[in-house]
Amino acid sequence: MTPTDRRSFVYLGWQGHANFGDDLLHETWRAALDDPLAIEAPLNARDYLRGAAAFARDRLRTRRSERVVLIGGGTTVGFAAWAEHARLAARNYGAAGIVGVGLGAAAGSDTYALDRHQQDWAAWHDLDRLRIAGVRGPITELEVTTHLGPVTISGDPALLYPLVRPVQPAGAVGERRIGVSLGSDPTSRFDVDTVATAVDAHARATGVDQVVAFALSVPDQEVARALSKRLRTPSVVHEYTDVAETMSVIAGCELVVSERLHGAVAAVSLDVPTVPLSYASKCDDFWASLTGHPAPITVGHTADDLVHAMQQADVVRSEITGAVFAQQERLADIRRELTDWRRGARSTADLLTPTAAAAPAAGVEPA
The missing domain is CATH 3.40.50 (Rossmann fold)
Structure with a gap:
């Protein structure tokens, strides 16, 4: 033995x-x-x-x-x-x-x-x-x-x-994508129209080609489809079935907005600019471990609030690199x-x- x-x-x-x-x-x-x-x-x-x-x-x-x-x-x-x-x-x-x-x-x-x-x-x-x-x-x-x-x-x-585990970014070369994950049991605490308005505005301003609406659990599928239909930016729904595949899709995004905690954790681990949507204290717990303060977006936010957070996401990414490494x-x-x-x-x-x-x-x- x-x-x-x-x-x-x-x-x-x-x-x-x-x-x-x-x-x-x-x-x-x-x-x-x-x-x-x-x-x-x-x-x-x-x-x-x-x-x-x-x-x-x-x-x-x-x-x-x-x-x-x-x-x-x-x-x-x-x-x-x-x-x-x-x-x-x-x-x-x-x-x-x-x-x-x-x-x-x-x-x-x-x-x-x-x-x-x-x-x-x-x-x-x-x-x-x-x-x-x-x-x-x-x-x-x-x-x-x-x-x-x-x-x-x-x-x-x-x-x-x-x-x-090696992660190879998914997506066509040169294609610019934003990932958005909504949904917490049994549904999202965030307003789909407000999120879609902000994502569309940021996509137009930055030349994003496509939005990936992530359904990171089965209960998320309905809200992911609703978000995809509401968006004016071309979009696809990614329904989670395999960890490695989903990590590759997240790695292929230039920005991730996530209500699901581990959507945000995954994006941060892959050095992807991230905006967490805090629906419970666990989201603030993770974000504060890196930044020293709660998640920037909470329930009841405006479209302008989310657009501003998306604009600042790359700056925040560079600021938390040391904390992630530690x-x-x-x-x-x-x-x-x-x-x-x-x-x-x-x-x-x-x-x-x-x-x-x-x-x-x-x-x-x-x-």
Whole structure:
């Protein structure tokens, strides 16, 4: 048995549901860790029962190995449901502990998110041998520090994707494209007509040839088609089916305007000028991690507001380059910790113990 056979990750995420952001995180970690991450924890108790045969096979395959649950990102920490997902995964797979990287939390004042997802910080506090190896941004840093203990900002793990998977820009040579992603469950919080008016105005002023209306999840398809019909600029709808393909289309844009958080994360990672449309605190969390301030466009904006933000996007891109690089370096450090553990060069106790940069959080124990 090789060292890597003696160590296994149990991946905990929401991949496989035709959502670009969650699939992007999963694909990033598969490439970054050179690991298929084939063991994927179910998301609730009944799924362990429904998939009993598959779960039993996974347990049998890893019966002689040491396991760690990896929460690969997403807005998860603080939510009651995700604490239960993590608890069940650790218990059912006999994991030595839980590592979360680049996790996000809703701000305590974010009524939009908290009306949809119940928080239970006590449940996170009670998780055994939990290490949060980095959080998405300053809003999450404040929430986690307040409720669990000190943490450091690592940035969103999807920022690593272009460093571990080559991305070739899609589109005809010389064709100028703007990408626009609208839609959050169950629909967009932004006015389609206002966004279309601003995008058309910017396209006319800058000589853009085409707008790509991204549907980064199934619920986004209707609003993406509505945006495409409303635009006067020639447009196409790109419906997400494959991470690599969508990353190539984003890379082929000269500007991306995105309500979907990971539309903005992907564009930033590819050094594409980006305007995030903030519909919840998680969008501000990511943007503030790079710029020090919330996203420039929020619900209720005017067309002029969005045009101005689009005009400034390339300047902002140049200003955040250093912050993006710093976060990629921090994520690469965590990546090395995880790969060292898997190949047997780092102990489980070391992996599950916070580094000197962050004091141990309440409820966190070494293996």
